[in-house]
Amino acid sequence: MEVSGPEDDPFLSQLHQVQCPVCQQMMPAAHINSHLDRCLLLNPAGHAEPSAGPHRAGERAKGLSPPSAKRRRLSESSALKQPATPTAAESSEGEGEEGDDGGETESRESYDAPPTPSGARLIPDFPVARSSSPGRKGSGKRPAAAAAAAGSASPRSWDEAEAQEEEEAVGDGDGDGDADADGEDDPGHWDADAADAAAFGASGGGRPHARALAAEEIRQMLEGKPLADKMRPDTLQDYIGQSRAVGQETLLRPLLETNEIPSLILWGPPGCGKTTLAHIIANNSKKHSIRFVTLSATNAKTNDVRDVIKQAQNEKSFFKRKTILFIDEIHRFNKSQQVNAALLSRCRVIVLEKLPVEAMVAILMRAINSLGIHVLDSSRPTDPLSHSSNSSSEPSVFIEDKAVDTLAYLSDGDARAGLNGLQLAVLARLSSRKMFCKKSGQTYSSSRVLITENDVKEGLQRSHILYDRAGEEHYNCISALHKSMRGSDQSASLYWLARMLEGGEDPLYVARRLVRFASEDIGLADPSALAQAVAAYQGCHFIGMPECEVLLAQCVVYFARAPKSIEVYSAYNNVKACLRNHQGPLPPVPLHLRNAPTRLMKDMGYGKGYKYNPMYSEPVDQEYLPEELRGVDFFKQRRC
Numbered sequence: 001m002e003v004s005g006p007e008d009d010p011f012l013s014q015l016h017q018v019q020c021p022v023c024q025q026m027m028p029a030a031h032i033n034s035h036l037d038r039c040l041l042l043n044p045a046g047h048a049e050p051s052a053g054p055h056r057a058g059e060r061a062k063g064l065s066p067p068s069a070k071r072r073r074l075s076e077s078s079a080l081k082q083p084a085t086p087t088a089a090e091s092s093e094g095e096g097e098e099g100d101d102g103g104e105t106e107s108r109e110s111y112d113a114p115p116t117p118s119g120a121r122l123i124p125d126f127p128v129a130r131s132s133s134p135g136r137k138g139s140g141k142r143p144a145a146a147a148a149a150a151g152s153a154s155p156r157s158w159d160e161a162e163a164q165e166e167e168e169a170v171g172d173g174d175g176d177g178d179a180d181a182d183g184e185d186d187p188g189h190w191d192a193d194a195a196d197a198a199a200f201g202a203s204g205g206g207r208p209h210a211r212a213l214a215a216e217e218i219r220q221m222l223e224g225k226p227l228a229d230k231m232r233p234d235t236l237q238d239y240i241g242q243s244r245a246v247g248q249e250t251l252l253r254p255l256l257e258t259n260e261i262p263s264l265i266l267w268g269p270p271g272c273g274k275t276t277l278a279h280i281i282a283n284n285s286k287k288h289s290i291r292f293v294t295l296s297a298t299n300a301k302t303n304d305v306r307d308v309i310k311q312a313q314n315e316k317s318f319f320k321r322k323t324i325l326f327i328d329e330i331h332r333f334n335k336s337q338q339v340n341a342a343l344l345s346r347c348r349v350i351v352l353e354k355l356p357v358e359a360m361v362a363i364l365m366r367a368i369n370s371l372g373i374h375v376l377d378s379s380r381p382t383d384p385l386s387h388s389s390n391s392s393s394e395p396s397v398f399i400e401d402k403a404v405d406t407l408a409y410l411s412d413g414d415a416r417a418g419l420n421g422l423q424l425a426v427l428a429r430l431s432s433r434k435m436f437c438k439k440s441g442q443t444y445s446s447s448r449v450l451i452t453e454n455d456v457k458e459g460l461q462r463s464h465i466l467y468d469r470a471g472e473e474h475y476n477c478i479s480a481l482h483k484s485m486r487g488s489d490q491s492a493s494l495y496w497l498a499r500m501l502e503g504g505e506d507p508l509y510v511a512r513r514l515v516r517f518a519s520e521d522i523g524l525a526d527p528s529a530l531a532q533a534v535a536a537y538q539g540c541h542f543i544g545m546p547e548c549e550v551l552l553a554q555c556v557v558y559f560a561r562a563p564k565s566i567e568v569y570s571a572y573n574n575v576k577a578c579l580r581n582h583q584g585p586l587p588p589v590p591l592h593l594r595n596a597p598t599r600l601m602k603d604m605g606y607g608k609g610y611k612y613n614p615m616y617s618e619p620v621d622q623e624y625l626p627e628e629l630r631g632v633d634f635f636k637q638r639r640c
């Protein structure tokens with residue numbers, strides 16, 4: 001969301017302490033504007049610098065400043081790392097909690113992403129299926145692999161290799177990124193791999209191969225941050241799929257290229273690339289000297305948004321500098337914060353789709369290549385594990401091609417799930433040291449590891465990809481269950497129930513929803529449904545999972561089979577609408593319906609004329625609604 005134009009906000013004056021987004025200093029809110037004026041003059045790029053302050057600015061003025069932000073970042077980066085400053089995903093995933101200052105401070109930092117060395121081709125063509133042109137050669141830079149190719153005696157750390165490679169790319173002088181951003185101009189890089197592959201019969205079904213890496217190196221690279229975070233693309237070139245949203249012919253494409261970003265809402269299923277697209281925009285915006293600030297609705301308050309907006313207004317007024325505010329997980333804002341209709345009318349909604357299997361294969365292959373893992377072609381049944389060699393240039397970790405396909409398929413379009421499943425599968429296999437050693441006396445470093453289809457299935461289960469309890473999937477599945485029962489589809493009802501419970505959903509949560517369903521959808525068509533639901537809730541409470549699953553299953557099937565009635569639910573909604581829409585004071589309770597416990601009340605006419613129904617053998621003619629609602633039937637229509 002781009003913010004521009006000054007606007008006074010008295011709310012801000014109430015803030016006590018705020019943090020300068022440039023030097024990170026805390027200060028009274030009243031001082032931030034004047035401070036920013038000075039701070040930004042001293043540090044126009046707006047890079048966040050830890051422990052920076054006036055003294056540091058002085059150092060810079062005297063030429064004692066540390067290396068440029070880019071060089072610093074490179075030296076600090078680690079294996080396959082994203083920029084040192086937090087990405088939107090990090091803030092949303094609570095990485096900030098690890099720091100002393102919590103996630104809030106971090107999430108407010110401006111992006112400090114480096115300019116990408118490749119600017120020539122912003123949007124990639126969709127990578128074709130592996131049968132014709134597998135993977136993307138350049139999608140993963142493989143610095144460590146490059147070191148191996150160069151015959152480096154002592155393998156460099158990933159950091160050093162990445163730094164050098166980026167410097168080389170930048171150092172080509174024209175800044176157009178033609179230093180092999182996509183790997184096309186990297187002669188021999190993959191050819192040598194092909195030679196390895198031929199030796200082991202590991203052609204990977206036409207998929208490209210990475211350089212050989214020792215199992216221990218791969219294990220180290222996989223530890224720490226989730227692989228999905230490490231693999232987050234920095235450029236549109238590595239952004240796979242989503243051509244309908246950001247492809248050549250889209251309206252968004254030229255805007256992204258020129259960094260004229262309109263207010264956007266990125267909408268799509270989990271792990272399809274929303275945050276990643278924002279991350280790419282952030283990288284790009286750095287090149288255009290646009291500030292990019294990220295907040296996560298999981299922990300940001302309305303005040304935080306106001307704070308950022310105020311700073312953005314200052315930037316715009318004084319420095320003509322634009323700000324892009326990225327709010328991740330915006331659906332986590334409560335309703336009043338979202339102001340849905342108003343928000344939607346001001347934003348372009350970009351719908352990202354669930355990633356198809358081919359795109360998932362490409363994303364996984366990019367990671368597999370980056371890790372230096374070789375793909376085994378199941379159509380060529382050579383057993384690479386039987387090959388004896390102690391040469392360090394030969395691959396030590398393999399993955400079956402059908403394991404890649406299965407992973408791509410089971411990830412269900414969620415790249416995060418796929419990548420993290422891969423990470424767990426490889427780590428589990430490496431950690432258990434279940435090596436396929438064919439020769440006795442083989443050392444660990446020379447033994448080989450095979451990642452099988454079963455490994456990735458286990459990896460997926462361990463990463464709980466099938467159900468995201470805290471996220472969108474939680475709401476999607478409960479909605480699907482509710483609708484299946486309403487539609488009297490007992491099989492579908494059981495399916496959605498099992499999907500939630502197997503995914504770790506709280507059975508009491510499901511039971512509470514069933515209590516609601518019993519009245520909302522079955523109602524008086526079968527009043528015992530409510531008793532069933534309450535009993536199921538109590539039963540779950542007593543015995544817990546997994547025993548209680550069958551209680552819920554019984555209740556769900558009962559509800560799917562039960563007759564349905566929304567009569568009461570609708571009528572009650574009509575009454576609520578009547579009350580909400582009423583103009584002026586609500587009508588008084590008719591006197592004859594009022595209780596009259598005292599003499600005074602009786603004298604005032606309370607209860608006067610009331611007909612006590614049990615005393616009458618015939619139906620009683622008596623009014624129960626206020627005068628102005630006489631004759632209203634909430635079961636037939638909404639009156640007010």
Ligand SMILES: Nc1ncnc2c1ncn2[C@@H]1O[C@H](COP(=O)(O)OP(=O)(O)OP(=O)(O)O)[C@@H](O)[C@H]1O
Pocket residue numbers: 089227228229230231232233238239240241242268269270271272273274275276277363414415416419
């Ligand atoms: N289109 C893509 N191309 C390449 N990698 C992708 C793509 N989409 C997602 N990924 C990978 O998957 C990871 C998760 O994606 P991302 O965080 O963008 O998902 P998201 O759509 O924001 O999901 P959520 O709604 O759950 O937050 C990224 O870190 C990246 O490694």
